[in-house]
Amino acid sequence: MLAFSGFNGFGQFAVDGQRSGNAFTGISLEKSMTGEQSILHVAISWSYTAYATEKHLMLSGFLSGTPNSTLSLEISESIVQLAACDRFCLVLCENGKLYKVRTESDAQLQEVKLEAEVQALPQKRNIFGELKSTSAQATRIHITHIACGSNINVAISETNAVYSVPSKIHQLPKHFRVKQLQCGFEHALLLSANGDVYSWGNGFRGQLGHDVLRVEEIPVLIEALAGIKINCIAAGGWHSAAISAFGDLYAWGFNSNGQLGIRMFKPTPSGDFKQPTVFTLPQIVELSECKCLRKKVSVESDDTLEEMGEECVPLRVYAGARHTLLQKNCGAVYATGWNAHGQLGLGRKVEYCDEFEHVDCEENSFRNVRVVCGAWCTVIFKKS
Amino acid sequence: MWRENCGELCKNSKQMEERTEIYKYLPKYKEIKIILENEPEANYILGLAATDVEKANSETYEYNEEVYYLICSLAEKCWERIHTGHFSAVPLEVRKIYALSNYFKIFYLFCESVSQQQLMRCAEVLDEAILIGCTQGLYEGSDEFQSQLTSYISKALEENTQTPLPIIEPLKRQQFKCDILVLDCPSIEDFRTKCFTTEHPALLLNTIKHWPALQKWRDLNYIHKLAGNRTVPIEIGSNYTNDEWSQQLVKIRDFLHRQFTNTDNEIEYLAQHELFDQIPALKADIRIPDYCILRTKDSESPAHVSIKAWLGPKNTISPLHYDPEHNLLCQVFGRKHIILASPADTPNLYAHESEMLCNTSQLDAAQLDFEKFPLAAKATFYNVTLQAGDCLYIPPKWWHYVRAESESFSVSFWWS
Incomplete structure (x- = not known):
């Protein structure tokens, strides 16, 4: 299963003549492209989409100046991650090597060389004072995480070096374990295995979650979330979101189109009152009662106790340029933010939503589904 | 039928x-x-x-x-x-x-x-x-x-009927004490020696009398007709160093109605906007003063003159600040009170420390607080009143505070 909703101006979802969709529409990829393998990774830029099976990469959309184009590449290593930048797609392989593929219909895989770490090891001398030959300095860099935005491309290595591709900008401590890396247009978010969130990049719309609006050159711990174990993060265009182990959803940054799930106007007796557009600190987002099937059943039967055992709580969060999707443990999916292109998948035409709306579909088919937000669209897929 | x-x-x-x-x-x-x-x-x-x-x-x-x-x-x-x-x-x-x-x-x-x-x-x-x-x-x-x-x-x-805007009554010309040099329509050479090269501020009389704007713009319906549907940046709040100060893009039509037909609204100021590049029809009502052809260096190329509009109700305030370029501030209608201070007094004027506001003083030039800012007592301040048809020459880096004493429209010419 593979479906999209939203902007399709360049035929990047290979659905003929459909420039945008308000509801999730199935994407059929040619079998010749995918073989019989299922899609494991999807990454979406404004004008093309990248799909990968284990050893096969496919770009679809605007390539070499032409819409509705495709490119298919066989790759010898297993693909572990994709990042779709505007002019090229980054491909991370299991061997830790990073490649890029330009958005051209005859493009080839090119290895991205990261600047070698300047190793200031003390030089060793033998007992006669002669320099000892040090072992080969050029240790190979093994990349484990990548993410890209408009003005920022980030990679993190096995040794916890943080790169603004291709330069190293920071070294995280040895014991640090990276759980998740995300990029907005111009900021990056990093989640550590013990639940801390770090941010860096441009923070002028509050997207870094620090109380001062400025540029941070290197990862800085988000103090406001310190002490709260975070399980999942998402970076949108100019906004950010996180889910805590308690199932609380936090959002901060730019709320121009309701992408934080926070009301843009507050109704008062004397008319609607404009709320702030920028939230510099993480806000707990209020969610209305879950609309999933499980709840409905429990309401209809008298025996509610058993059903109450497991509460519906946010599990994963995803973000596009100006929209946010939320997946709960019950399988229900919610969306908020900009919907001019139908990127929320609600099945109806509204310009925006400024609170999380239930994405209507059969929960069972949404269980274990994977969600990827493009800038102006959303893709859901499941291993077949 | x-x-x-x-x-x-x-x-x-x-x-x-x-x-x-x-x-x-x-x-x-x-x-x-x-x-x-x-x-x-x-x-x-x-x-x-x-x-x-x-x-x-x-x-x-x-x-x-x-x-x-x-x-x-x-x-x-x-x-x-x-x-x-x-x-x-x-x-x-x-x-x-x-x-x-x-x-x-x-x-x-x-x-x-x-x-x-x-x-x-x-x-x-x-x-x-x-x-x-x-x-x-x-x-x-x-x-x-x-x-x-x-x-x-x-x-x-055009047929859009709306409540008409007022025609601003011309203020009777008055004699005010003026602390700086006053020149009556000086020749370019006079201006060059007395003001420009010596960097002395001066009040220039009768240099923009021929501008059609002096007669036309007082009728706000005229501005509305030429530019009512256009969007411009507006400063909200009386003074840009306040925390409540903000900028917004608004239609000239709405701005004029809010600020000139009803006095209850918060002060909005169409300030420092290059209105005349946006609306060339208004530019036809003004002329670039000849003085702007003067150059500091012996560079041959004609320097760029940037023309900015300043339109607002009574009591708009630009706090004491300086700009890097030569400035001719020309008053089309209304009256402005201006307080000047020389760059030599900069150490006594308590500029803000932040990068954004380092050309702006913390002083309220109209009400000096010598207890809080004792050095200000050492500085010399020059008071000038700018009336319709007058121009004020402000040399580069000269500090100036500007308050509108009535509804006011000024045009400034910046060049280097």
């Missing part, structure tokens, strides 16, 4: 003709190709639109909805790019492409409908192109496109 119908039809076809005239000034693909060299998506979309517009002359033309959608998407994408990173770091091509997609968007908006509401939307889209995008040197017909379009829109919206 029949006659009326015919009239309506004739009017419609005349309007249609006028619109076709506007479309002529949209760019041909070959005129904008160079801007699109490194932007394949824009190249593709604007190429489609330029081709589509060429067909618009034909009787059977129906606009291409898909191209319309792509043009809107391109404008939206450029908007995101322009708002990502520091504004000064945004490549000029992106702002040009944004302007071009807005131009074509206007074409499609017209195809869709020519209702009053749609025309107002077109005026907004044009101003977004000018204010957020870059329309300078875009392509040959760009200026003509703007002027044809704006005159069409203002003509079509």
Whole structure:
């Protein structure tokens, strides 16, 4: 299963003549492209989409100046991650090597060389004072995480070096374990295995979650979330979101189109009152009662106790340029933010939503589904 | 009945003709190709639109909805790019492409409908192109496109009845004490030796008497007629160092009604805006003073003169600050009180420490607090009252505080 909703101006979802969709529409990829393998990774830029099976990469959309184009590449290593930048797609392989593929219909895989770490090891001398030959300095860099935005491309290595591709900008401590890396247009978010969130990049719309609006050159711990174990993060265009182990959803940054799930106007007796557009600190987002099937059943039967055992709580969060999707443990999916292109998948035409709306579909088919937000669209897929 | 119908039809076809005239000034693909060299998506979309517009002359033309959608998407994408990173770091091509997609968007908006509401939307889209995008040197017909379009829109919206705006009563000229040199229409040479090279501020009388603006602009309906539908940046709050101060893009029409027909509203100030590049029809009412041809260095090339408008109600305040360029502040209507201080007194004037406000003093020049700012007692302050028809020469780096004593419209000329 593979479906999209939203902007399709360049035929990047290979659905003929459909420039945008308000509801999730199935994407059929040619079998010749995918073989019989299922899609494991999807990454979406404004004008093309990248799909990968284990050893096969496919770009679809605007390539070499032409819409509705495709490119298919066989790759010898297993693909572990994709990042779709505007002019090229980054491909991370299991061997830790990073490649890029330009958005051209005859493009080839090119290895991205990261600047070698300047190793200031003390030089060793033998007992006669002669320099000892040090072992080969050029240790190979093994990349484990990548993410890209408009003005920022980030990679993190096995040794916890943080790169603004291709330069190293920071070294995280040895014991640090990276759980998740995300990029907005111009900021990056990093989640550590013990639940801390770090941010860096441009923070002028509050997207870094620090109380001062400025540029941070290197990862800085988000103090406001310190002490709260975070399980999942998402970076949108100019906004950010996180889910805590308690199932609380936090959002901060730019709320121009309701992408934080926070009301843009507050109704008062004397008319609607404009709320702030920028939230510099993480806000707990209020969610209305879950609309999933499980709840409905429990309401209809008298025996509610058993059903109450497991509460519906946010599990994963995803973000596009100006929209946010939320997946709960019950399988229900919610969306908020900009919907001019139908990127929320609600099945109806509204310009925006400024609170999380239930994405209507059969929960069972949404269980274990994977969600990827493009800038102006959303893709859901499941291993077949 | 029949006659009326015919009239309506004739009017419609005349309007249609006028619109076709506007479309002529949209760019041909070959005129904008160079801007699109490194932007394949824009190249593709604007190429489609330029081709589509060429067909618009034909009787059977129906606009291409898909191209319309792509043009809107391109404008939206450029908007995101322009708002990502520091504004000064945004490549000029992106702002040009944004302007071009807005131009074509206007074409499609017209195809869709020519209702009053749609025309107002077109005026907004044009101003977004000018204010957020870059329309300078875009392509040959760009200026003509703007002027044809704006005159069409203002003509079509003219019948719009609205409460009339006031005509500002001229203030009787008064004698005020003036702490600086006063010159009556000095020759350029006089101005050069007495003010420009010696960097002395001076009040210049009778140098802008010939400006049509002096008579025309007091009638706010005139400004409304020429520019009512245009969007401009407005400063809200009496003074830009306040925390409550903010900037907003508003329509001139709404600004004029809020500030000149009703006095209860919070003070809004159309300040430091290059209004005359945006609305050339207003520029015809003023003249660049001859003094602006003077150069500090012996550079041959004529320096750029940037012309800014300052329009607001009584009591707008620009706190004590300085600018790096020569400045001629010309008063069109109303009266302003100005307090000047020499750059030599800078150490006594308590400039703000932050990078953004380092050219601005923490002092309230109108009410000096010597307890809080003792050094200010050492500084010399010069008081000047600027009346309609007067110009004030402010040399570079001279501190100045400005408060409007009545409704006021000033034009400033900055050059170096």
